Amino acid sequence: MEYIVKTENLVFEYQVLPTEEGGETQREAALAGVDITVKQGEFVAVLGHNGSGKSTLAKQINCLLLPTSGTVWVKGIATADGDRAWDIRSSVGMVFQNPDNQIIATIVEEDVAFGPENLGVAPAEIRKRVNGALAAVGMTQYAGNPPHYLSGGQKQRVAIAGILAMRPDIIVLDEPTAMLDPIGRREVMDVVKILNREEGITIIFITHFMDEAVQADRVIVMEEGKIAMEGTPHAVFSRIDELKAIGLDVPQCAEIGLRLRQAGIDMPTDILTIDELVEAICQYK
Amino acid sequence: MLKITIGQYYPVQSPIHRLDARMKLLCTIIFITVLFFIGNFLGYAFAAVFLAGMIKLSKVPPKYLIRGLRAIIFIIFFTAFLNIFFTAGGDVIFSWGPIQITQQGLVNALRMAVRLVMLIIGSSMLTLTTTPIQLTEAIEFGLSPFKKIGVPAHEIAMMLTIALRFIPTLMEEMDKIMKAQMARGADFDTGGLFKKAKSLVPLLVPLFISSFRRADELALAMEARCYRGDVGRTRMKQMKMRFSDYQALAVMGLFFATILGIERLAGLWGVW
Numbered sequence: 272m273e274y275i276v277k278t279e280n281l282v283f284e285y286q287v288l289p290t291e292e293g294g295e296t297q298r299e300a301a302l303a304g305v306d307i308t309v310k311q312g313e314f315v316a317v318l319g320h321n322g323s324g325k326s327t328l329a330k331q332i333n334c335l336l337l338p339t340s341g342t343v344w345v346k347g348i349a350t351a352d353g354d355r356a357w358d359i360r361s362s363v364g365m366v367f368q369n370p371d372n373q374i375i376a377t378i379v380e381e382d383v384a385f386g387p388e389n390l391g392v393a394p395a396e397i398r399k400r401v402n403g404a405l406a407a408v409g410m411t412q413y414a415g416n417p418p419h420y421l422s423g424g425q426k427q428r429v430a431i432a433g434i435l436a437m438r439p440d441i442i443v444l445d446e447p448t449a450m451l452d453p454i455g456r457r458e459v460m461d462v463v464k465i466l467n468r469e470e471g472i473t474i475i476f477i478t479h480f481m482d483e484a485v486q487a488d489r490v491i492v493m494e495e496g497k498i499a500m501e502g503t504p505h506a507v508f509s510r511i512d513e514l515k516a517i518g519l520d521v522p523q524c525a526e527i528g529l530r531l532r533q534a535g536i537d538m539p540t541d542i543l544t545i546d547e548l549v550e551a552i553c554q555y556k
Numbered sequence: 557m558l559k560i561t562i563g564q565y566y567p568v569q570s571p572i573h574r575l576d577a578r579m580k581l582l583c584t585i586i587f588i589t590v591l592f593f594i595g596n597f598l599g600y601a602f603a604a605v606f607l608a609g610m611i612k613l614s615k616v617p618p619k620y621l622i623r624g625l626r627a628i629i630f631i632i633f634f635t636a637f638l639n640i641f642f643t644a645g646g647d648v649i650f651s652w653g654p655i656q657i658t659q660q661g662l663v664n665a666l667r668m669a670v671r672l673v674m675l676i677i678g679s680s681m682l683t684l685t686t687t688p689i690q691l692t693e694a695i696e697f698g699l700s701p702f703k704k705i706g707v708p709a710h711e712i713a714m715m716l717t718i719a720l721r722f723i724p725t726l727m728e729e730m731d732k733i734m735k736a737q738m739a740r741g742a743d744f745d746t747g748g749l750f751k752k753a754k755s756l757v758p759l760l761v762p763l764f765i766s767s768f769r770r771a772d773e774l775a776l777a778m779e780a781r782c783y784r785g786d787v788g789r790t791r792m793k794q795m796k797m798r799f800s801d802y803q804a805l806a807v808m809g810l811f812f813a814t815i816l817g818i819e820r821l822a823g824l825w826g827v828w
Contacts, residue, residue: 333780357782365780372770373777377688377721384792389782397792419724433781 274344275441275473276309276332281341283327283496301327303496304341311440314467314474316484316504319493320518325477328493329445332475333365346440361390364434366444370426370451379421379429380405380414386437397436404435407470408462424455428462435466441473442466448480460486481508481522485543492519505541524548566684571800572614573685577694579801583808584682590815591671591678596822599815600670606811607674607681616684624680625673632672639665688720693795710786718774726767733762 283302289295301324309315319325330336331343334356343350345359364386367373376382380401387397405411408428418426427447434442444463448456460483467474476487484490490507492500494517500507508514508525515521521529528542528551536555542548572580594600611618625632643661650657683691696713703709734744737758744755 335776335780357784360780360782365777367773367777367780369773371725372773375721375774375778376717381689381792385778385783386781388790388792389784391788391790394790394792394794397790401792417724418721419728437781 273311274308275311275313275346276307276475277344278305278307278328278331279342279344281305281328281331281343282339283324283331283336284339300339300496302331302338305493305496305498307491307498307501309441309473309475312467312471312473314464314486314488315476315491316487316489317475317477317491317493318479318481318484318519319499320479323493324496325493326445327496329365329443329475329477332441332443333363334359335365361437362440364437364439364442366427366430366434366442366447368446368449370423370430373430374418374426374433377417378414379410379416379418382418382429383433383436386433390437400436400438401432404432407435407466408432422455423451424458427451427455427459431459431462431466439472441475443475443477445477446479447476448478448483456480456483479519481520481525485522492517504543508543509540564683565687566616566620568615570613570615570685572610572681574800575685575804576795576797576801577686577690578697578795579797579804580682580686581691581694581698583804584679586808586812587678588675590812591674593819594671594815595819597667598822599818600667600674602814602818603674603811604670607677610681611677614681614685616681620684621677621680625676628672628676632669635672636665636669639668689717690793690795692716692720693791693793697795710789722767722770725770726763729766730759730763733759 281302282300282304284298284300287297287299289297303324305324305328307315307328317325317328327336331338331350332345334345334350334353337350337353345363348355348359350356350359374382375385383401383404384397387400392400401414402411405414408431410425410428410432413421413425413429418429421429430447431442431444442463447463448459451459463474463476464486466472474487476483478484485504485508487504490500490502490504491498492507492514499517500510500513508521511521511525511529520526522543524542524545524547527548528538528540531538532540538551538555542551591603594603611621640657640661641655643658643664644656647659648656649659649662686694692713695716696709699707699709699712734742738744742755742758744752744759747755
């Protein structure tokens with residue numbers, strides 16, 4: 272099986288400056304030996320609370336950070352020396368947390384054009400890509416607007432369109448919904464799912480919302496720079512006790528299933544969505 | 557909060573809006589230069605009529621332009637004031653102790669005020685009818701001959717674009733910080749000038765810190781989108797000079813010639 276992203280014993284350390292005078296500079300590992308593999312067209316969610324190293328992992332895939340030791344391969348290219356950062360970045364798009372701090376231009380369509388302009392795409396082709404990308408995220412009617420009149424969810428969709436116009440194989444989203452309201456979160460999630468299913472784009476979705484992770488093909492749980500759990504959403508979220516031990520929530524419906532089981536009601540252990548919960552309760556005799 | 561209309565784009569469709577940004581930049585520079593050639597009021601009257609015609613053509617409401625002037629009214633009065641009191645020569649109209657007001661002083665003051673107002677209106681015509689992106693592209697184009705002597709034309713244009721992009725974001729942020737401080741008892745409205753200035757410190761410090769954080773994140777996002785300066789960069793919107801652009805240049809040339817003519821005639825007739 273060919274992997275589009277692969278990391279091998281990936282370690283990333285950063286310096287912690289001393290807090291008091293005369294103290295020593297320490298090195299702390301944000302990633303302490305991470306091995307992941309992502310297949311072409313997969314939708315992987317990376318879970319973990321603050322400081323678990325999930326954002327650092329995301330930046331490694333896009334060459335924004337380089338490994339202290341170990342290797343990251345993206346489409347068979349090792350990121351190690353940074354020489355081919357530009358090639359890697361042109362096939363790995365990245366969406367960040369704060370929608371305001373990643374929009375560069377004063378007009379929506381100009382911002383979407385920024386990426387392909389950097390790639391040196393011909394003007395007529397850029398126009399085509401911009402229109403296509405805006406249509407894909409449902410923002411065509413806002414093409415001529417200034418971005419500061421848009422809602423958070425809309426801005427994040429513009430950011431995704433800006434990545435799409437670069438025609439990437441992989442999109443890494445680093446907590447794209449953390450600053451959004453529930454409506455904005457759903458907008459972004461819907462767009463991401465469509466891109467994954469219809470365009471076949473590989474998605475690496477970093478989040479701390481369980482209900483979003485549930486919708487992925489595979490979930491990776493990170494804790495203190497290491498991979499704590501990995502598997503399908505059903506497999507991961509049925510290990511409720513372990514998740515709680517790391518300090519993570521479980522999806523609401525899984526929690527209800529657990530409580531019902533604890534109350535002596537026979538419920539399956541892999542309930543994740545509302546539909547599954549409804550089904551299980553209806554089947555209960 | 558002071559509404560800043562200088563540097564803001566007024567989105568309507570007009571012949572002026574449709575002109576190439578580079579040509580508009582050139583015409584604005586010509587207009588401003590011509591303003592400094594004018595020495596008599598006949599010339600100013602003609603320039604005012606010309607400017608009024610341009611405003612009419614651009615479909616920007618005059619009210620909008622006047623609102624833009626409000627922000628700099630102090631500067632206009634200040635320059636006029638200085639001119640009234642510190643110009644010597646001509647008949648003395650009024651004197652009180654060491655203070656003398658001369659006819660020449662009044663004329664100079666009026667001339668300076670008219671010149672400033674037309675300068676501001678003329679240059680706001682450029683920014684009101686040109687999107688910031690087009691304007692920065694025009695500036696980049698205008699500076700590109702100086703690239704050889706080390707002027708970073710592309711970088712300057714990119715800085716301008718980002719500055720313009722973040723003005724509304726930072727305004728919003730300032731509003732938020734102000735409300736947060738007011739909720740904790742900060743007072744921005746009372747006290748003298750010194751106290752007011754001092755009360756801005758708790759406003760500016762968080763604003764600065766967050767701007768640095770924003771800059772950091774933005775740089776990362778730009779890098780992630782393959783930005784590496786203007787190496788091998790293309791543009792979606794290509795600038796194209798059309799026939800109407802050359803017509804505009806011809807009109808500007810005509811304007812220049814007329815002003816020179818008026819100056820010449822005024823010199824012959826001895827009109828000030």
